[in-house]
Amino acid sequence: MSVVDEQLHSAARAAAAGDRGSVEAAVDVLWPRVVRYCRARSAESAAHDACLAVARDLPRLARREHPLQEIYRVIRRVVAQGGHITAAAAEGPLQSLEPIAREIVTLRLIDGLSVPDTAGVLGLPVGRVLVVQHRALRTLHGQTG
Template sequence: MSVLDEELHSAAAAAAAGDHEAVRRMMTTLWPQVVRYCRTRVGNSQQGGRAADEVAQEALLAVARELPSLARSDHPVREVYRIVSRTVAHGYPGAGSSDVPPEVARLLHDLDPIAREVVLLRVIDGLSAHDTAGVLGLPVGRVLVVQHEALRTLRATAA
């Protein structure tokens, strides 16, 4: 269990038991990561859908509703990303313009969906290979291979 997993696990257990300060601490810890995730996938434009920050707020509410399951989880970071990704998919089914620069978005668009998600989770969101594997349901070795191949493809395409 990573340091963030341990922190989230203890905060979720306290929050599930009714500790309002633990809820605040947990949401404060998660907010930057959830916003970054939503901005990368949804964008911050109002065109054709809701703003990423609004989706991030909804995602954090979904996380708050799942505090008991987070408290029981061995990997709460994975669970948080699953909850947030479901919220993003449900709240914003069409991919809008993201906060990723257009040149990068064009390059990422050419990757297959798994490779794109690995790059986004590992490089943009900063997840570990272990947590990325858990979020995507892949073996850690496969995540590393996909990341290596995707980055090699991006370098070759960009050159």
């Protein structure tokens, strides 16, 4: 039996005996695992929906000068309509950033896009992307420091 199993077993027995504090202890153990599980499922669902939307839009995207920009626009629209991101984005350090800064940090650090690609996706000058990214990272660093 793992340490987590033992903690949950102990908390469950105490809760069954009427100890209200044990319920809180069980939630403390479970919370990070439940959040990770739910985030992963929401991300999978959002990715599936977004891929389907992009696949449906491929003929139109083929005619665009900047298809990557259009693909990200489709993905953002699908995610916003589906509400998949709201639970994951409702908390955490990125929420303190302005929406454009959050998008730049996500595209650069999570999606791994280059500065020029990020600028193309968002329709911004490269210099603006660099400045907003710099300020966003300073803000995030200040939160953790």
